[in-house]
Amino acid sequence: MYENFWKQKGEETTVVTSSWQHISYFSDIKNVCWFLEPALMSAIMRLHKVVGNAVTEGRHIVVGTGSSQLYQAALYALSPHNASEPMNVVSAAPFYSSYPLMTDYLKSGLHKWAGDANEFNKQEPYIELVTSPNNPDGSTRQDVVKGDKGILIHDLAYYWPQYTPIVSPADYDIMLFTVSKSTGHAGTRIGWALVKDREIARKMTTFIEINTIGVSKDSQIRAAKILQAISNSCDHANQKDVETFFDYSYKLMAERWKELREAVNKTELFSLPDFPLETCAFSSRTFGQLPAFAWLKCEGNVDDCEEFLRKHKILTRGGKHFGASMKYVRVSMLSREKEFKLLTQRLPAIVS
C-alpha cells in the first residue's frame, strides 16, 4: 500500500550490494545478538527516538526474520526448559489468529496455547501476549490476567503514528516491532525486539541461532537504509517540499477509514468499532485509531459474517479464527488501491 510513497524516493533508499559484501554469518560478535548488523541497530534506535514510540535506553535489540520468529524466540526464552508441564500462553480475544498456531504447531513441551486471557484463571505460570494496537480490532490494550505468575510480551507492530496516536514511549520488558507494518516492506522479513533483560535477549538469540542461524544480512542492510530515510525525512519535516513517510501513510489511512465508514454507514447491515480521540505526541494531530484492519460486525440476523460476505464477493477472515464471534470479520485496510475501492463499492451494495 505504501509502494507509491517509496516510488518517489530516489537514490537515498537504494541499496547497492557487491557480491563480496556481507558474506559471513557474523555481524558483531561482541553484541548479545551477534548477527545484528550495527547499521540496523543504529537505525532502529534513531527511529524510536524520532517517533517517540518506544524506550530504547538500556534495551538489547534482537533482530528476527519478521516478528513471527521473535514471538517464537520470546516463548522459547520465557518458558522453563525443565518444567513438567508446558507454559500457558494467553492473549485477550479477539487475538491475532497466528498466535495459537505459532505456539502449538510443533506440539512443544515448552509452551502451549491456553486461549483467551480474559478467561484464564489457573494458578499456574503464564505468558500473556499484549498486542497494542490490537490485531484484529485495533483497540489499545493492557494486560488483563490478574495473576502474579505472569510474564508479558508486548507486540507493538502497529504502534506507529499512521495507525494510532503515539501517547508516550512504550516502556515494557519485551517489545516486538516489524518493518512490514511500520514501513510496509513485508518482503524483507525484518522484525526486532527491544528486550530489557540481557539473559532473555541471549536466549532469544539462541533460538534464532538454532532456528535459522541468524537473519538475512541483505535485508538488515536494506531495512537500515529505509528506516534511516524515514528518520531523515522527519528531521527535515520543516522544509516545505518534504512529505514525511508518516504524513503520507497517516493521510492514506485516514482517507481509507473515512471511505470505509461512509460505505458502512450507507447500510444498516454492518458496524465498525469507534475509537476515542487522542492527541499524538509525534504529529500533534488529534485523531482516533486508524487500524491496519477493520473489525467489521454483521448486525441483525447474520450469524456467519465471513460466509455472508463471501457470497457478495468480499473475502475476509471470520471472527472464530481470532477467538471471537462469527458475527465479526477482519478486513484488511492495507490492500492495493483497486481492491480497497471494490470493497467500499461492494459493501453498501449488499441487500440483506
Next chain:
Amino acid sequence: MYENFWKQKGEETTVVTSSWQHISYFSDIKNVCWFLEPALMSAIMRLHKVVGNAVTEGRHIVVGTGSSQLYQAALYALSPHNASEPMNVVSAAPFYSSYPLMTDYLKSGLHKWAGDANEFNKQEPYIELVTSPNNPDGSTRQDVVKGDKGILIHDLAYYWPQYTPIVSPADYDIMLFTVSKSTGHAGTRIGWALVKDREIARKMTTFIEINTIGVSKDSQIRAAKILQAISNSCDHANQKDVETFFDYSYKLMAERWKELREAVNKTELFSLPDFPLETCAFSSRTFGQLPAFAWLKCEGNVDDCEEFLRKHKILTRGGKHFGASMKYVRVSMLSREKEFKLLTQRLPAIVS
C-alpha cells in the same frame, strides 16, 4: 574464504534494490512455495543442470532461511501430526552436531532425536538423515538403517565440485542445499530443498509460513544473481581468461588440504581420513574428497583431542558433539587465510 574470488567480480554480481521493490510477502502465488522468487527458482535449476549434481526435473523447490530451516520444515512435513509418540530421527555417527539440537530444542511432540543410525533397531517409523559428503568427516554416505519404515532426507550441502567429485546427479526424494556452502554467502541465509512429492513440499512451505512467513526477498534476489553468475562463468569456461568459481574454489581447497596433510605428516600425533580417487563428471578431474572440515584424530594416548589442542592454541570442536569418540575433532577448512596458516604452523610444532 571465497571473498577474494567475489572481489574480482564486478557489476555482474552487484545487486541494486530500490525502496519500492520486493515489498510484498508474495512472490508467486501459483507456486506451491508461494514465497519463492521466480528468479531464484530459475537460477537454482540452471546451476544444478550446469554442475550435474542433482536432478531438478519433476521436483518442487522450497526456499528456506538457510538449510537449517529446511531441515526443520522437512521434519515437520514428514512426522505424523496425530501419532501417540514422536517420530524417531537418526543419522549415522559422526553426524552434524546441530541435528540433535534442531530436532529437540522445542521438545516437540512431533519428532525426537534417536541418535546414531547404526544403532537404531526399533520396529518403529523413523526419519534417517543422510549427509553426503558428511559433516564432520567428509565421507560419502548412503542410508544405513535396514528398516522398511524409514523416510530419508538427503543433506547435500557439500555436494559441489570444490569439495567432492560429482559422480552423478543426486536423485532422492528430499534434497537440501545452501548457498553458504556452495558459494560462501552464509550471510544471505538462503537454502533450498528439491522435493519430489508435492504434498511434502506443501507441508514444508506451511512450516516456513508459520515459522517466518516466508524468506527474505532481498537475499533471494541476490542469491539468484550470484548463482546465475556462477552458471555464466561455467558456460564461458572455454574462454581463456575466465576462471570459473568452481575452478577457483577447487584449487583453494586442494591447496589447503595439501598443506594440512603436510603439516599432519610432520608429526606422529595426528591422522586424517583418506579418500578414494574418483573422476568428477563436471570438471573431468580425478581427485579424492576435499571436505569443508577436517576430521582430525589424535593418535596415541591423548583421549580428549579438543582439550589437548586447546592447550596448544588450536580451537576445534570435539568428537562427542558429533556422537563420536573424543579422540576426534572437527577442524574448519573454510577459515580465513591467516587463521588457516596458523593452524598449519601450530599443528606440527606440537610435541606430546
